[in-house]
Amino acid sequence: MAPGGPELLLIVGIAVLLFGAQKIPALARSIGESAGQFKKGQAQVEQELEEIKPDASGAGSAGAGTDAETDLES
Template identity: 75%
Template sequence: MAPGGPEILLIVGIAILIFGAQKIPKLARSIGESTGEFKKGQAKVEQELEEIRPDTDLSADVNPDAGAAVDTETNS
C-alpha cells in the first residue's frame, strides 16, 4: 500500500522539523545517488552471474534417475 498525499505531506513536514529546510535538498540528493549506485551494483552482479551460469542444464548429470518413474507397489 503506497502512501497517499496527506501521508507524504506529514513525512515531509517531520523531515523538515528534524533536518531543517536547508539540509533536505542535500539529503534527497544523497539518497538519489545512493539508489543509483545500488542499482549499478545490482546490475553488475546480475551480469556476472549470467556470465558464470552454464549454458546447459547439469541437473540431469547430477541425478540421472530424477525423471524415472518410481514403483510404489510393494510385494507382500
C-alpha cells in the same frame, strides 16, 4: 503500500522539522546517489551471475539433451 497525499505531506513536514529546510535538498541528493550506486552494483552482480549460469548448466544439459533425443528416436 505507498503513502497517499496526506501521509506524504506529514512525512515531508516531519522531515523539515527534523533536518531543516536547508538540508533537505542535500539529503535527497545523497539518497538519490546512493540508490543509483545500489542499482549499478545490482546490475553488475546480475551480469556476473548470467555469465556464470551458462557455464554451470551447459555441462549438465548436454547429457540430458542426448537422452531426450534418443527417447524420441525409439
